[in-house]
Amino acid sequence: MNxxxxxxSIFLLLLPLLFPVLHSCEPLATGFDDVENAVMYSKTLxxxxxxxxSTLKVMTWNIRFGIGRQPWFGDACGDNTVFKxxxxxxxxxxxxxxxxxxxxxxxxxxxxxxxxNRTAYIDELQYILDNTYFNYAAYVSEWKAEFIASDxxxxxxxxxxxxxxxxxxxxxxxxxxxxxxxxxxxxxFYLHSCIITGRIKIPGFKEIPLLNIHAxxxxxxxxKKKHYEExxxxxxxxxxxxxxxxxxxxxxxLPPGSDSTDFCFEDMCPGESxxxxxxxxxxxxxxxxxxxxxxxxxxxTAYKCAFPLNEYLLNQPAYFTHTTxxxxxxxxxxxxxFTNNRWRAGSAKTHQEFFNESDHAPVSADFVLIxx
Amino acid sequence: MIRKLIVCFTLVCCANILQAxxxxxxxxxxxxxxxxxxxxxxxxxxxxxxxxxISDKLEVRTNVLMLPFFPGAxxxxxxxxKNNFVIASEHSLSSPTPFLNFISRKGIGGMxxxxxxxxxxxxxxxxxxxxxxxxxxxxxxxxxxxxxxLRGSKPDPQSTIDMPLFYPRMAHYYEGASVKAGxxxxxxxxxxxxxxxxxxxxxxxxxxxxxxxENNGTIMWALxxxxxxxxxxxxxxxxxxxxxxxxxMWPTLDLVFGSR
Numbered sequence: 092m093n094x095x096x097x098x099x100s101i102f103l104l105l106l107p108l109l110f111p112v113l114h115s116c117e118p119l120a121t122g123f124d125d126v127e128n129a130v131m132y133s134k135t136l137x138x139x140x141x142x143x144x145s146t147l148k149v150m151t152w153n154i155r156f157g158i159g160r161q162p163w164f165g166d167a168c169g170d171n172t173v174f175k176x177x178x179x180x181x182x183x184x185x186x187x188x189x190x191x192x193x194x195x196x197x198x199x200x201x202x203x204x205x206x207x208n209r210t211a212y213i214d215e216l217q218y219i220l221d222n223t224y225f226n227y228a229a230y231v232s233e234w235k236a237e238f239i240a241s242d243x244x245x246x247x248x249x250x251x252x253x254x255x256x257x258x259x260x261x262x263x264x265x266x267x268x269x270x271x272x273x274x275x276x277x278x279x280f281y282l283h284s285c286i287i288t289g290r291i292k293i294p295g296f297k298e299i300p301l302l303n304i305h306a307x308x309x310x311x312x313x314x315k316k317k318h319y320e321e322x323x324x325x326x327x328x329x330x331x332x333x334x335x336x337x338x339x340x341x342x343x344x345l346p347p348g349s350d351s352t353d354f355c356f357e358d359m360c361p362g363e364s365x366x367x368x369x370x371x372x373x374x375x376x377x378x379x380x381x382x383x384x385x386x387x388x389x390x391x392t393a394y395k396c397a398f399p400l401n402e403y404l405l406n407q408p409a410y411f412t413h414t415t416x417x418x419x420x421x422x423x424x425x426x427x428x429f430t431n432n433r434w435r436a437g438s439a440k441t442h443q444e445f446f447n448e449s450d451h452a453p454v455s456a457d458f459v460l461i462x463x
Numbered sequence: 464m465i466r467k468l469i470v471c472f473t474l475v476c477c478a479n480i481l482q483a484x485x486x487x488x489x490x491x492x493x494x495x496x497x498x499x500x501x502x503x504x505x506x507x508x509x510x511x512x513x514x515x516x517i518s519d520k521l522e523v524r525t526n527v528l529m530l531p532f533f534p535g536a537x538x539x540x541x542x543x544x545k546n547n548f549v550i551a552s553e554h555s556l557s558s559p560t561p562f563l564n565f566i567s568r569k570g571i572g573g574m575x576x577x578x579x580x581x582x583x584x585x586x587x588x589x590x591x592x593x594x595x596x597x598x599x600x601x602x603x604x605x606x607x608x609x610x611x612x613l614r615g616s617k618p619d620p621q622s623t624i625d626m627p628l629f630y631p632r633m634a635h636y637y638e639g640a641s642v643k644a645g646x647x648x649x650x651x652x653x654x655x656x657x658x659x660x661x662x663x664x665x666x667x668x669x670x671x672x673x674x675x676x677e678n679n680g681t682i683m684w685a686l687x688x689x690x691x692x693x694x695x696x697x698x699x700x701x702x703x704x705x706x707x708x709x710x711x712m713w714p715t716l717d718l719v720f721g722s723r
Binding site for chain 1: 567568569570571572573574575576577578579621622624625626704705711
């Protein structure tokens with residue numbers, strides 16, 4: 092046998108090592124397909140689901156990963172990135188208490204953390220599921236990375252949820268357009284906006300498609316507009332198929348005709364300056380909605396918002412759902428519920444009294460069920 | 464998985480026993496073996512530490528590039544040869560405090576959240592290395608040792624870098640001592656091409672997040688008499704604070720240069 096044979100044999104012997112390697116590894120940050128299956132959760136000891144007679148209470152809530160109003164570096168001028176378990180649990184328990192108080196039949200959540208470094212590796216969805224009356228949940232990641240070497244973020248898995256007492260079927264993650272105003276490497280590790288979809292079937296009523304969106308908050312180009320177009324396209328498909336959907340979420344956009352559209356000063360952190368000669372940028376990312384005032388018009392025109400636009404325009408502060416400032420009142424509307432069917436008149440509510448649980452107020456309304 | 468890797472590793476060793484070739488393996492790649500850097504010779508890599516042979520019995524090392532952030536130094540002492548087994552011991556001291564405080568920052572590069580401050584930590588590592596030439600062009604090396612830390616105060620357990628490669632090597636800064644053992648075979652494929660395949664286990668003396676395993680494979684190309692490029696992979700398994708044990712693969716790359 093010659094030397095060459097032995098050399099080749101070493102390479103051949105090394106090759107099997109690659110199989111387990113390629114089989115078992117996760118990338119540093121997770122990319123997403125256009126459409127993927129959601130991760131399903133269920134409760135071990137299930138609760139008997141209610142039997143509604145004519146309506147279904149639906150609520151959407153951006154829960155700010157359960158940290159309540161604590162200052163976080165990413166959205167509230169804070170220095171903190173990471174929270175201890177004893178700092179997260181009170182906020183998360185408060186969210187659970189409010190859910191049990193309102194008792195929605197269907198709940199859409201945004202910014203729910205699953206074993207993320209910043210929230211002490213708590214599986215927040217499992218906690219919510221275990222401590223409420225819901226039996227099932229579907230989860231999709233919006234921001235998922237094994238490790239983010241920036242601001243001490245570390246491991247991250249944040250996403251959107253649909254919770255229901257009835258089984259959720261056909262749950263999917265629909266990827267939305269990537270931010271066009273970020274460098275490639277930052278975008279790779281940054282959150283990728285998406286819609287979570289699913290379906291529920293309540294005995295005696297038609298199956299209901301559900302869609303929960305969290306659109307980009309900080310894009311300064313037309314990324315958000317693309318998100319609304321993609322969201323509407325999904326709604327249009329269901330509408331064209333003769334299905335009656337419930338859609339909602341944190342659209343990170345003001346209703347058309349809003350009086351205030353620039354919140355740079357409201358959101359400004361110490362040391363920042365905007366709108367002054369020489370300021371670059373002139374506006375704080377995610378705080379100036381002025382060029383976007385009609386971006387939600389197509390959705391408002393085609394479908395029914397839980398709060399009709401004319402009602403909102405008459406008394407805007409009553410419908411505000413967000414503020415970045417824990418010491419001020421709500422100052423803008425970013426959270427919505429839409430349907431192509433009907434909301435029960437007078438049922439819609441912006442829960443502005445839930446001020447300390449998150450930087451978003453939940454919105455709820457009663458969807459009118461359609462008999463089979 | 465671990466069983467498969469051990470079988471592959473054993474097969475690589477067997478293949479080397481059969482191989483016969485005259486290649487200057489030790490001149491090019493004595494790092495990670497019980498063999499010493501020859502007296503008066505030096506080599507360094509970007510990531511691999513600078514090593515200098517003081518005598519045939521003593522070698523010193525430090526990481527030059529990291530020195531301002533991660534002050535530390537070590538020695539390798541030749542303990543002799545018995546039944547063709549070359550034996551050496553390695554001892555090192557390092558202080559990761561400036562490095563930890565440097566990467567505890569806002570913005571890109573902030574691997575640790577800026578709210579954490581690290582007090583003085585002194586890491587002490589001791590290990591035994593045994594090497595044996597198993598073929599004219601292949602060396603099998605084994606190592607076993609322990610590392611512990613002397614700390615001003617215990618760092619916050621949430622300030623760890625929960626990533627393969629980093630976490631097991633830093634675990635003893637936070638709690639417990641690190642016991643490690645491993646083996647590697649390195650050899651030459653031809654005059655300018657070399658390889659190394661190794662396994663390493665880390666056990667941290669504490670109740671949880673305490674077991675880590677690494678398999679590394681490296682190919683090295685000797686560009687000239689004093690310059691080498693090496694690259695490969697590290698396949699790591701570990702129990703991290705987020706509970707689910709997992710496998711991850713990382714690429715490796717280094718440039719090694721030194722005396723002719």
